[in-house]
Structures are given as structure tokens and as C-alpha cells.
Amino acid sequence: MELISPLIENYIAQFTSPEPIELAEVNKDTAAKHPLAHMISGHVQGQFLSMICAMLKPKYVLEIGTFTGYSALCMQRTLPIDGMIHTIEIRPEDADTAAENFSKLNANKQITLHVGNAKEIINQLPYQWDLVFIDADKTGYIDYYEMVVPLLAKDGIIIADNVLFHGQVLEEPLKGKNAKAVHAFNQHVQEDPRTEQVMLSIRDGLTIIKKK
Known part of the structure; x- marks a missing residue:
């Protein structure tokens, strides 16, 4: 389902600060080589994440779902x-690509990459998080949320990606495990x-969440 006109998306991109050359290279390389390249945050969302970091000035950032490293680099x-930034990726091949990108852009001093299951790794990290970006398996969103809410710093926020899930959350009845999981997550957050x-x-939809 096409939620936003491509003309509007192009207009938005036109009037968003240009993608830095080094990030454009990561974006282009992912598009050329990865069969799931549509999962990358991309220019506008990447700039949004950069702006959020500029405003929050976070000391500790947790990213659940590294992919090829683009979003972590935007925040860095x-x-x-x-x-x-502590970023977690379950797929070793994507973690390898992200590690290469972090190294090429000299970002290793500020980005620590963890490879494995986020549900096992998060509780091993001894931090309170100023910013959490959730962009991983949709069926795990509620679990990730419940794990990180108690770990948020006083003014910390969570950003959850893909909360519209290609418009599939609007379908009646809901079809597919991911659309059902995202809709359940949206309801869970609303009722918390x-x-x-x-x-x-x-x-593809972002939700910004903070403690009351």
C-alpha cells in the first residue's frame, strides 16, 4: 500500500539537508548488494535520527537492529x-557489513557492535539509555519495549521504526504475523x-516514546 505520494517524498527529500557523501556511499552500496535494501533507514529518516541526537545530546544510545550500519552512523x-552507541545485530553477515562501514568511517570509537540475540544482550549492558532505536524483528517489539522502558534515563526516549508496516496495519482483517505484531505493539504502547x-x-512510520 502506498501511504505517501512519491511526489511528496521527493519534495521532502529535496528540502531536507543533503545526505553526507560518506553516508550516501553506504546507502548506495546497500542498495546495490543487499536483497533487503529497502530496510535501510535512508536519507530523510537518517537525517531525522541525526537531528534527534543533536537535540538530545545522548551519552548512551541503544540500537536494536544494526542492518548495514547506516542508522547508527547517522546518529554517530x-x-x-x-x-x-551500542548496536545489536542478529545476522552475522549484516554485522560484518556494518563493521566494515564503521571501520571505513572511523566510527569504531563511538559505536560498539554486538552480534547475537538482543533479548540476551540488552540485560548484559550496564547502562541507562538516553536514546533507544528499535528497528528489528517486528514480533519482538513488545519484548524489546518492555526490556528497555525500565532502563531509560530520566529524559530518555525510545524511537520505534516501521510502526505503519507498509500500510498493512490498516487492513481489515490484519494479515501476516509482522503486521499483527506491529499493530499489537502500537496498541501496547498506547495503553501503557x-x-x-x-x-x-x-x-514507514516512527513512534517517539518517553516516560511520563
Whole structure:
């Protein structure tokens, strides 16, 4: 389902700050080589993540779902000098690609890559998170959310990606495990008395969540 006109998307991209050359190379390389290249955050969403980091000035960032490293690199661009991103990727081949991209862009001092199951790794990390970006398996979203809400710093926020899931969350009846999982996550967050949220129609949908 086409939620936003390509003309509008192109207009938005035109009036968003240009994609840095080094990030454009990661984007282009992913598009050329990865069969699931549509999963990359891309120019506009990447700039949004950079802006969020510039505003929050987070010291500790958790990313659940590294893919080829593009979104982590977008956040690292505006990270404070003492800031650190911990990013988790379950697929070894994607983790290898991300590691190469981090190395090429000299981002290793601020990005730590963990390979494995996020549900096992998150509780091993001894931090309170100023920013959490969830962009992993959709059936795990509620579990990830429940794991990180107690670990948020005082003014920390969570950003969840793909909350519109290609428009499939609008279908009646819902079809497919991912659309059902995303819709269940959206309801779960809405009904959580601990937090408040706003859903944005950027790319495939983003929800920004903070503790009350």
C-alpha cells in the first residue's frame, strides 16, 4: 500500500539537508548488494535520527537492529564526543557489513557492535539509555519495549521504526504475523500508563516514546 505520494517524498527529500557523501556511499552500496535494501533507514529518516541526537545530546544510545550500519552512523554524526552507541545485530553477515562501514568511517570509537540475540544482550549492558532505536524483528517489539522502558534515563526516549508496516496495519482483517505484531505493539504502547507517545508518518512510520 502506498501511504505517501512519491511526489511528496521527493519534495521532502529535496528540502531536507543533503545526505553526507560518506553516508550516501553506504546507502548506495546497500542498495546495490543487499536483497533487503529497502530496510535501510535512508536519507530523510537518517537525517531525522541525526537531528534527534543533536537535540538530545545522548551519552548512551541503544540500537536494536544494526542492518548495514547506516542508522547508527547517522546518529554517530551528531553524538557528543563522550557519547557511545551500542548496536545489536542478529545476522552475522549484516554485522560484518556494518563493521566494515564503521571501520571505513572511523566510527569504531563511538559505536560498539554486538552480534547475537538482543533479548540476551540488552540485560548484559550496564547502562541507562538516553536514546533507544528499535528497528528489528517486528514480533519482538513488545519484548524489546518492555526490556528497555525500565532502563531509560530520566529524559530518555525510545524511537520505534516501521510502526505503519507498509500500510498493512490498516487492513481489515490484519494479515501476516509482522503486521499483527506491529499493530499489537502500537496498541501496547498506547495503553501503557508509564509512557506517552507520538506517531509520525516518516518513511514507514516512527513512534517517539518517553516516560511520563
